[in-house]
Amino acid sequence: xxxxxxxxxxSIGFTQVYDYxxxxxxxxxxxxxxxxxxxxxxxxxxxxxxxxCGLEERLQDxxxxxxxxGWDTCMVVNASGVVLGRLGRKALGSxxxxxxxxxxxxxxxxxxxxxTLAAIVERMQSQKxxxxxxxxxxxxxxGLLRRTDAEAALNAASSEPSLSSQGREGR
Amino acid sequence: xPTLIDRDEVQRLLAERAQLVEVLPQPExxxxxxxxxxxxxxxxxxxxxxxxxxxxxxxxxxxxxxx
Numbered sequence: 497x498x499x500x501x502x503x504x505x506x507s508i509g510f511t512q513v514y515d516y517x518x519x520x521x522x523x524x525x526x527x528x529x530x531x532x533x534x535x536x537x538x539x540x541x542x543x544x545x546x547x548x549c550g551l552e553e554r555l556q557d558x559x560x561x562x563x564x565x566g567w568d569t570c571m572v573v574n575a576s577g578v579v580l581g582r583l584g585r586k587a588l589g590s591x592x593x594x595x596x597x598x599x600x601x602x603x604x605x606x607x608x609x610x611x612t613l614a615a616i617v618e619r620m621q622s623q624k625x626x627x628x629x630x631x632x633x634x635x636x637x638x639g640l641l642r643r644t645d646a647e648a649a650l651n652a653a654s655s656e657p658s659l660s661s662q663g664r665e666g667r
Numbered sequence: 668x669p670t671l672i673d674r675d676e677v678q679r680l681l682a683e684r685a686q687l688v689e690v691l692p693q694p695e696x697x698x699x700x701x702x703x704x705x706x707x708x709x710x711x712x713x714x715x716x717x718x719x720x721x722x723x724x725x726x727x728x729x730x731x732x733x734x
Contacts, residue, residue: 501707515727518673
């Protein structure tokens with residue numbers, strides 16, 4: 497649609513016309529701010545402090561750090577922050593002395609920060625998930641959305657509706 | 668010929684006071700739009716509805732995605 501609009505503007509006489517063809521889907525997928533009535537989005541409520549580790553780190557070292565930080569999960573990322581896997585409670589509880597790569601769950605499912613809280617809560621409830629991993633469209637980690645956080649935010653929003661929301665915070 | 672741009676270029680042009688126009692229908696605009704954008708649906712785009720745009724400033728149009 498935007499290419500036709502761009503050409504139409506030129507036909508009307510505008511000379512500096514630019515077409516952002518990837519549009520608001522692209523904008524929102526990166527967690528950039530969006531406004532409107534659609535409601536709060538996942539990106540606003542993620543825990544950005546979720547622990548991370550590299551593929552080749554030793555599991556026992558990661559377990560110690562994760563536990564000290566009060567978490568029971570850890571995201572496995574590369575040097576660019578792209579999510580490669582996830583260590584859940586079971587993997588972290590393993591007594592094996594191996595590298596993270598050997599026990600991680602590879603290619604975990606992710607959602608974009610622009611997904612609405614209502615949509616992600618419904619998905620987590622129907623799939624009995626306690627959290628959702630949030631990444632940008634290029635796979636880089638945004639954080640972990642806990643279902644309890646999302647449900648609480650959704651309940652709060654339903655009692656106090658807002659006309660605007662921000663897809664990105666604190667970055 | 669309109670220039671195709673990515674999000675980095677959008678942000679650069681906005682810093683240079685570009686005008687941002689969503690060309691989707693009004694309900695979709697009201698539901699979700701980029702901050703600072705105005706709505707001129709494609710079906711209504713003509714000399715009259717674009718009168719609110721300044722011709723000497725860049726204009727960026729967008730919709731939902733590659734549709």
